Amino acid sequence: MDSVRDIATLTALFFSLYFEIFMLITYLERRKILHERVRLPTDTHAGLPGVTIIVPCYNEENTLTKTVESLLNVDYPKDKLHILAINDGSTDDTALVLKKYIGHPQIKVINKENGGKHTVLNLGIARATTDFVGCLDADSYAKPDALIRLMRRFENPLVMAVVPSLHVSSAETLIQKMQLVEYVIGTFLRSILGELNALYVTPGPFSIFRKSVFETIGYYKQAHNTEDMEMALRMQSHGLMIASAHDAVVYTSSPRTPKTLYRQRVRWVSGFLNNVRDYRHMLFRFRYGHIGGFILPMMLLSTATVLFVVSMFAYDIFLITKETVFRFEALNTKIFELSHPIWNWFFFYTSPALFAGAAVFFVLLCFIIIGATLSKSNYRLTTFDIACYAFLYSLIAPFWIIRSLANVALRKQSAWR
Amino acid sequence: MQKDWKKYALALAITAAIFITAISISSLIDNKRVDEIRSMQDSISLSILSSETQFNLLKQASCDDLFSSELGKELGDMSDRLSYMESAGRGEDPDIIILKQYYSLLEIKDYILISSANKCKHPPTIVLYFYRADCPDCDKQGDVLTYIRQHYPDNIRIYSFDYDLNVSAIKTLATLYKIKEPLPAFVVSGKTYNGFHSVEDMQTLVPQLATTSVEKVK
Known part of the structure; x- marks a missing residue:
């Protein structure tokens, strides 16, 4: 039992480290281009194409104004930027908030019956008159130079969609501080996945598409409440290139409490698993590039790894508790009078898994540092944030992963909010 | 794609190198543990041999040497280390089994020596x-x-x-x-x-x- 377990642990660590090293090598190959992109100035407006940004609003009376204002403040020629605010049958005062924008030269307001986010996007895409179309969720706002940086990636005619670098808009609670670090790692991974042409999600906040994409491979469809993931996978399965503009910073509101975070993540992870099941023909096929041959299988494996590590951890806790209770029987309170030579090096835990795990963690720290230099958010990460991430994340992530796996196994739908 | 295969291979080589290093460091430390137990064993066997020789010479060993709590502590420390090695999953390791056998024999020798010293006060x-x-x-x-x-x-x-x-x-x-x-x-x-x-x-x-x-x- 013990040796089987040791081998499984080392195998899981091996694959994690392999994935990390692969990403790190890709970064080293492309580091010049990646860092140059951040330094490029954004002052030339000539030749920028027209773009329509859809703002889906469903009960967003509180955050809507900030999102629309951030779009109006975006550094982009006014006659080239069209905003399409679509009210998806909100039951609050969203319609009232939108009313003040009616007649604005850049903004078009549409009220429709509630039909879900993908119906909003499809309506917006159909109404868009520009060659480029994107979306900005009403809980997100963009840095002024973000759109120019995104659009610049379309200078490559092969690029069909561009995703920004997402950051947490406020970090007040511990749960948010944890996500701060998580999003920085996300930025690093997305910029590398972009270089590998292996992005598997075009996030709702400020991903921009060529309109021709939807004419070629079809519009959004209902897909396990993660329509943005389905669209990216559909594009990848048709060989359409998705690029990452890690220099384009978009802030998005993040769950404040463990409960809301849990719900969001159950939706994400269940959606990921369900979508990958729908696109399983891509798995282990290098015909679809790195995403099919390597990245998606790796992501699935990491889900399984978390499950394995957690069950082992729970098993350990059970054994230790059992033994402590058992030993307590022998000595009662005298057990505290036993002197343990724990500070002698001899008794330190020095298994190969410890050193391999340290290597995995060290490379992850590199990702955080590189991610922070690749995209300049308003927040400076502190050691405390990283500590929050390291301890809190490993403590709570297993819960949503287990729930998601259960949902997928039982074919249960996860709620949006 | 040719270049990409090279990258997959390079990543594999680096990962393997890190793993080999991790496993080597771990086994190096394990070997140092075995060495430490061996050196404890040498020191204990020297103490016992010295008491034994003295006993043979004078037909009576110094009671202080025999009952020194130092030797008892050393035996205890060695036993702690041996049981740690067992709990760390090295119970089947031939090196450890030999050390355990040696330890048992040292205990028996010490036991014989102490039980023969019947002239001492407060044994x-x-x-x-x-x-x-x-x-x-x-x-x-x-x-x-x-x-x-x-x-x-x-x-x-x-x-x-x-x-x-x-x-x-x-x-x-x-x-x-x-x-x-x-x-x-x-x-x-x-x-x-x-x-x-x-x-x-x-x-x-x-x-x-x-x-x-x-x-x-x-």
């Missing part, structure tokens, strides 16, 4: 303790004996023997004192007892433990 009470690896009550008994060893280093000397260890001297000792299952079993002042005994039970068996106040633990 420590001798406990011979028999256990085996897969015996839950033995773990408990081990804790109780560790407690006693740590708290009364001068009054008691405990020799513990793995009943399943392939050392004929242990078998002889067990036959001599008519040790029977179930384990744990121990011999106090020549009498054999079976089953778990708490600290209080031990204090009844060894009156010295009850009367002496608890010593300071280092």
Whole structure:
């Protein structure tokens, strides 16, 4: 039992480290281009194409104004930027908030019956008159130079969609501080996945598409409440290139409490698993590039790894508790009078898994540092944030992963909010 | 794509190199552990040999040397390290088994020496303790004996023997004192007892433990 377990642990660590090293090598190959992109100035407006940004609003009376204002403040020629605010049958005062924008030269307001986010996007895409179309969720706002940086990636005619670098808009609670670090790692991974042409999600906040994409491979469809993931996978399965503009910073509101975070993540992870099941023909096929041959299988494996590590951890806790209770029987309170030579090096835990795990963690720290230099958010990460991430994340992530796996196994739908 | 295959191979090579380093460091430290146990064993066997030689020369060894709590502590430390190695999953390791056999023989030698020194005042009470690896009550008994060893280093000397260890001297000792299952079993002042005994039970068996106040633990 013990040796089987040791081998499984080392195998899981091996694959994690392999994935990390692969990403790190890709970064080293492309580091010049990646860092140059951040330094490029954004002052030339000539030749920028027209773009329509859809703002889906469903009960967003509180955050809507900030999102629309951030779009109006975006550094982009006014006659080239069209905003399409679509009210998806909100039951609050969203319609009232939108009313003040009616007649604005850049903004078009549409009220429709509630039909879900993908119906909003499809309506917006159909109404868009520009060659480029994107979306900005009403809980997100963009840095002024973000759109120019995104659009610049379309200078490559092969690029069909561009995703920004997402950051947490406020970090007040511990749960948010944890996500701060998580999003920085996300930025690093997305910029590398972009270089590998292996992005598997075009996030709702400020991903921009060529309109021709939807004419070629079809519009959004209902897909396990993660329509943005389905669209990216559909594009990848048709060989359409998705690029990452890690220099384009978009802030998005993040769950404040463990409960809301849990719900969001159950939706994400269940959606990921369900979508990958729908696109399983891509798995282990290098015909679809790195995403099919390597990245998606790796992501699935990491889900399984978390499950394995957690069950082992729970098993350990059970054994230790059992033994402590058992030993307590022998000595009662005298057990505290036993002197343990724990500070002698001899008794330190020095298994190969410890050193391999340290290597995995060290490379992850590199990702955080590189991610922070690749995209300049308003927040400076502190050691405390990283500590929050390291301890809190490993403590709570297993819960949503287990729930998601259960949902997928039982074919249960996860709620949006 | 040619270049990409190279990258997959390079990543594999680097990962493998890191893993080999991790495994090497770990086994290096493990070897240092075995070395430390060996050097403890050398020091203990030197002490015993010195007492033994003195005993042979004068037909009487210095009681202070014989009963030195230092030697008892060293034996205890070595036993701690051996049981750590067992709990770290190296119980089947031939190196460790040999060290355990050696340790058992050193214990028996020390035991013979101490029991022959009958002219000394205040000799420590001798406990011979028999256990085996897969015996839950033995773990408990081990804790109780560790407690006693740590708290009364001068009054008691405990020799513990793995009943399943392939050392004929242990078998002889067990036959001599008519040790029977179930384990744990121990011999106090020549009498054999079976089953778990708490600290209080031990204090009844060894009156010295009850009367002496608890010593300071280092």
